[in-house]
Amino acid sequence: MADIVSALGELDLGRRLLTSPAELAAFGSDALTAFHQRALAVVVVETVEEVVATVRLCHREGVPFVARGSGTSLSGGSLPVEGGIVIALNRLNRVLSIDPDTRTAVVEPGVINLHVSAAAAPYGLAYAPDPSSQSVCSIGGNLAFNSGGAHCLKHGMTSNHVIGLKVVLPDGELVELGGESTEPVGPDWVGMFVGSEGLFGIAVEVTVRLVTLAEATRTSLAVFDSLQAAGDAVARIVRAGLLPVAMEIMDALAMEAAEASVKPGYPKAAALLIVELEGEREVVDADALRLDELLREAGAGELTATEDPDARALIWKGRKSAFSAVGWLAPDYIVQDGVVPRTRLGEALAEIGRMSAETGIRVANVFHAGDGNLHPLILFDGREPGAIERAERLAGDILRLCVELGGSITGEHGVGVEKRAYLKLMFSEDDLELMRRVRLAVDPGELANRGKMLEPAPAVA
Amino acid sequence: MADIVSALGELDLGRRLLTSPAELAAFGSDALTAFHQRALAVVVVETVEEVVATVRLCHREGVPFVARGSGTSLSGGSLPVEGGIVIALNRLNRVLSIDPDTRTAVVEPGVINLHVSAAAAPYGLAYAPDPSSQSVCSIGGNLAFNSGGAHCLKHGMTSNHVIGLKVVLPDGELVELGGESTEPVGPDWVGMFVGSEGLFGIAVEVTVRLVTLAEATRTSLAVFDSLQAAGDAVARIVRAGLLPVAMEIMDALAMEAAEASVKPGYPKAAALLIVELEGEREVVDADALRLDELLREAGAGELTATEDPDARALIWKGRKSAFSAVGWLAPDYIVQDGVVPRTRLGEALAEIGRMSAETGIRVANVFHAGDGNLHPLILFDGREPGAIERAERLAGDILRLCVELGGSITGEHGVGVEKRAYLKLMFSEDDLELMRRVRLAVDPGELANRGKMLEPAPAVA
Known part of the structure; x- marks a missing residue:
């Protein structure tokens, strides 16, 4: 395992190769703080070439890696993989170009969501998807989790706004998917990449669509x-x-x-x-x-x-x-991200209220009502024995309710490590087998964000 | 090879298993009439179970198959595969349901495009994608080729309107992709299927989004x-x-x-x-x-x-x-389907005019100008020696021009058999290798529409 760390040393990254326990601890969690994992090393890349070189070394040594932007994932999506490498993309944060004629921007993955709109504003344009964390979260994370936001009701999720990608595949090859044309050739490879939670590699250049600012x-x-x-x-x-x-x-x-x-x-x-x-x-x-x-x-x-x-x-x-404000009401909380058909919203809310009353666990509800995306905030005090387990049980019951009503276990936060076990509520074994086959076709060694969304194959895990 | 035909006999399809030369000849071409191929048999299915049974037999016998709707493909997409089976879907032509609350319809693949809008009209709704052939082409073909149409400028292509699929995979397994939620879990598997030109299997149930009729x-x-x-x-x-x-x-x-x-x-x-x-x-x-x-x-x-x-x-x-009207002007024509960035439209048209003048070949231009999708109709008389070769050379030159201007070789007609050789103009060897790997993950035997879009692996071809 130390092989990969000494191999990374050859990249001459200086202070951008982090290996001390204190440095690694800072990367041990994302916004789903209940989970922690120690990486072997963190590589703070500054160029696409460094991403390629790092991934190639991981591929050569068979070491898993995870790309990380601002670490705001609520599903453990950017949690380090055990015995793996974290590739930190925060410094790949340039808006490379804005084209007002085609209403597109080309950005690096570490660009903060809100900075894209700021760069587009002088042209009367904006980047539509607006996660609540938009002042800190990065575009790379947005596309890995197909992020939404309050204003996605009209404009659609991230997948409706990403039209082209340069991707470093898990073997270090650099490919281009999609492009500025609205009329792609063949399957929607960009759509396959968006929402893939890092399983297909690392986007290093993202072409997004911009919308005109409303009158x-x-x-x-x-x-x-x-x-x-x-x-x-x-x-x-x-x-x-x-x-x-x-x-x-x-x-x-x-x-x-x-x-x-x-x-x-x-x-x-x-x-x-x-x-x-x-x-x-x-x-x-x-x-x-x-x-x-x-x-x-x-x-x-x-x-x-x-x-x-x-x-x-x-x-x-x-x-x-x-x-974040519910921190004023309780020391800890779990936020869920279920979806129900809009027509069954009233029913779902009544049932969540009933569950809350029955368990005595306070649930604050905040949600994207237009698309039926619920965000129940389950409040608890982690210092009380059994409190987190009871909260997690309620969270699971809410997800099951969403699926029973014809909805989904996640609207925009992703499956990550947190909801992997719930995938079976929604997908048949044949559905999951198809996903696994495609994952393995792109990444036979399951190096890219191993264990997120899909269980790794037994031989690899 | 006769094995598959006798195996298909066991399905008790009666007159719906076509094997006579005269019957097979009717399925030998699609709207790209320059190509012909004789299938071993045509199976006219009437149920999803018959699609599954036919694909399972093909899988067991290692025989390639192609699904066919109305046969209106302009790129040879529904041309039979040599030594293969044609699965005709025309009788799977029911609109299964329309839900005005969620503005969605569930239809079978053989439904004619225009019939979806006709069924939705009483609710003040319509199906937006409108290929010129919409009065005869089927939804299954539309999604295989991610069809567009004049009104896709505002509403987007087929991929923007298909939200859920039931698919018979090339091994006969039935999977469900997507669904009514606008917030999918994980990668956009529906997007991967739409535009895949039949390489990933056969859609047997399609959930589409409907738009409200304009005031x-x-x-x-x-x-x-x-x-x-x-x-x-x-x-x-x-x-x-x-x-x-x-x-x-x-x-x-x-x-x-x-x-x-x-x-x-x-x-x-x-x-x-x-x-x-x-x-x-x-x-x-x-x-x-x-x-x-x-x-x-x-x-x-x-x-x-x-x-x-x-x-x-x-x-x-x-x-x-x-x-079809250019038939009044010349005995034969090739229609091309290149795309150029909208900002370079004037330049592309001037250059096509110059090429036409230089070669003395008449070119009629009809195109979706809003999205830069050109449809040059190259007129010729196939009875003149060398005429078709000269027309094809000009067609190729126009596609090269489109790519040089930053565009694409196909907007909506697909790659099929016709433009396979031109894929290399747009994609690197690594890009194509990724596509091949995903194709093989879903269909290791390359049975589904073998040889369309991607060259088959040498061992299979």
Whole structure:
């Protein structure tokens, strides 16, 4: 095992080859802090050539590796692989080009999500996918996990915005997938790579689509006396044919947490629905009238709306900080990421409420209501004996509920190490066998992020 | 080889197992009529179970097979494989369900493209991808070739509209890929299947997204005194931030052909640009003003627009019949399907004009201008010695030009047998090796549509 470390020494990385226990500890977890793993070494790359050289050495020595950006994965996606190497991509963080004519940008994987939009703003353009962690998470991680965000309701997930990739395959070969054309030749290899959780190699150059900044944006807050009523309002809006750019629901506990942390000034209620409309002036005005009407029909109480950028920013700051804000309410939490069909949202929420009451475990609900993506935050105190196990059991029950309702175990956080065991709830043995065969075709040694999403083959594990 | 035919006899298909030379001859070509191949047998399936049983027998006997819908492929995609079986899917042609709440439909692969929209119309919904052959081509073929169409400029290709699949893999296993959730788990397996030209098996159930019918639709005709001027107008429209649902260009020769055949009453000019706007009433009205302004700035001559459904239908009938209509101008033609970046459209058209003049071969141009997808129709008389070779040489030169300009060898017709040799213009040996490895992972015996898109491995070929 020390062979790989001495081999990496030949790359002359100097202080960018980390091997001391203190340095390695900093890379031992990602945002799913319940899991820890010590890597043999961390390589802080600065060029594509260094990625290729590192992967080639790992391939030669049969050593697994994981690429890491900002380490914000909520499913353990960037957790080190035991006895493996971490390839840190944070310094590959340049926006290489922006083309306003084709509305595309070419970026390196370590670029922070929000920096792409910042670079595109002078052209009246933006990068649409907006995970709550967008001020810190990197594009490489976004594409490994096909990240979403509040505004993906209208614009779609990361997979709808990545059109071309340069990828270092697990054997160190550099390939180009996709490109600027919207009309690809053959299978969608880019789509196969996006969401693959690092199993197919490391993207070193990413071509993304940019969207035009909207002429008008209007954010509404509507309060409801139950989560179910808020959920039903969402179904009503969709059925009416409106397509808001975002529809988010927070329950009382989540609002309380947000209030304690960033003070967004939300009204007090059992449930808050945030609906954002964007588009041309006339459309937003016409849709706003229809939206207010639908919200009232659905039983909304207090109903306010704003187009003021600062007021809107505060609303979103409250929503996007909700995960971290629950730290004000309990020492520990597990965030889940289940999906249910939009039409069964009310039912799912009622059942989660019942589970919470039955177990006595507090659950704060924050979710992308428009696409049925739930983020129940299960609160607990890790110092109480058995508390984490009880919380994990409830988390599992919620995922099973999502699948039973015709949904999914993950909307945007990925399977990682955390939900691997739940894949069987959704996929048949034949489905999983197909995935394994494709994985092995690309990476016979299962070196790239071994053990994430798919169980490694017995011989390798 | 006769083994497979007698094995198929055990399936008790009666008159649905075709083996006579006359019957097989009818399946010997698709719409790329220059290629012919005789299958050992044609199986006309009526159930998913029959597809599974047929594929299992092929797998057991090591016999290649190709699925065939309406046989409208322009790249030889549904050409029989030598010594293989054709699985005809035309009778698997039911729309299984339409769900207006989730705006999805589940259909069988043999359903005609236009029949999906017809079934969805009572709900105010439609299936967006609209190949010119939409009144005869089937959904299964559409997804194998990731078909586009005039209206894919706004709505995207087939891959943007297929969300779930039931697939019979090349070993006869039935797997489910994707589903109704917009937030898939892991890689986009559906995306890998769409556009794979039959190499990964046979889709037997397809879940597609439906779009809402627009409130207003306005179709403009603008004439220009050169193709280049029409192409530049398109770039100007896109740069201004308008997103028409379709932008199509036809040259004088293509218009002459359309006029001779379906008489759409197009104005006479060097180039015709068709631009269609659709959306809410207010948006279409506002965009129409801006569009007319942009077209005039770009040098448009005669400029007309209509919202009348019959007039619009005639405009599109002219455009969509252009391929077959060139039969009025020459006994034979090759249609190409190259793509160039939209910003280099004018340049590409000028160069194709120069090539046509230099070789003395007439080329009619019809294309999806909005996404840079060219369809040069190369006219010739196959009875003249050397004519087809000269036409093919010009076709190849046009594809090389497209790649040199940063584009692609195919926009929507696929690689098939016809453009296999040109893949190397676009992909490195490492890129192709990745594709081959994935293909072999799914189909080690290369039974599914062997020899299409990718060269078979030497041992198999």
